[in-house]
Amino acid sequence: MTDVCFQMKGTAVTAVVMDLYNYSSGVFYEQLKQKIDTAPHFFNASPLVLNLSSYDGLLQSEHLSQVVASCRELGLQPMACKAAPEHLLGAIKKLGMACLPASNARTTKIEAEPVAQVESPRATKIITRPIRSGQQVYAEGSDLILMAAVSEGAEVLADGHIHVYGPLRGRALAGVKGDTDARIFCRQMEAELVSIAGYFILNDKLREQCWKQPAQVYLEGESIQVAAL
Incomplete structure (x- = not known):
């Protein structure tokens, strides 16, 4: 065989x-x-x-x-x-x-009576090891918690929020499937790139805001915002 x-x-x-x-x-x-x-x-x-x-x-x-x-x-x-x-x-x-194609969105119209739904808590993926250059971590359908550093050249992605309890020196992309409410939190902002729902800013802009400080990243309209924690 x-x-x-x-x-x-x-x-x-x-x-x-x-x-x-x-x-x-x-x-x-x-x-x-x-x-x-x-x-x-x-x-x-x-x-x-x-x-x-x-x-x-x-x-x-x-x-x-x-x-x-x-x-x-x-x-x-x-x-x-x-x-x-x-x-x-x-x-x-x-x-x-x-x-x-111009858009990957699929629209389906379904006629139905509204039903009250309770939103399930989002799952969380926890990584305790450092994320080294060239490595990628993706938290599909969940938030991502990183307990150590994200090195330059590394990439972390999540459908939900990203929390980095160490220096963030690589790339962090939250809400990768379009969740505009997703956020990125880090203890030390030194990222190459941060992105929320496809909108991103690069290292040159990040250096002007909360550089090497605790920070959060979120989307306001179509503009990425970086604020101190």
């Missing part, structure tokens, strides 16, 4: 999403380089999704190729285009990228 060669399963993968508004060759490259220079460790080899839903005008296939080439030259890994118009589908395939 032949041994099983592989297994396929779903998992959480962090990707940078670039909303492309317009394109001018030299301007785009310089602006992207400046952004990457603010957090080179974070952006290096990061998977990238190009969101074309807000593009102003008609994006030409040669310009899309130039965008992808610039991203790859600067260390990003473009893997997909979101909300691409039909005339670009062939070019995207030639670039070795996937095409994603």
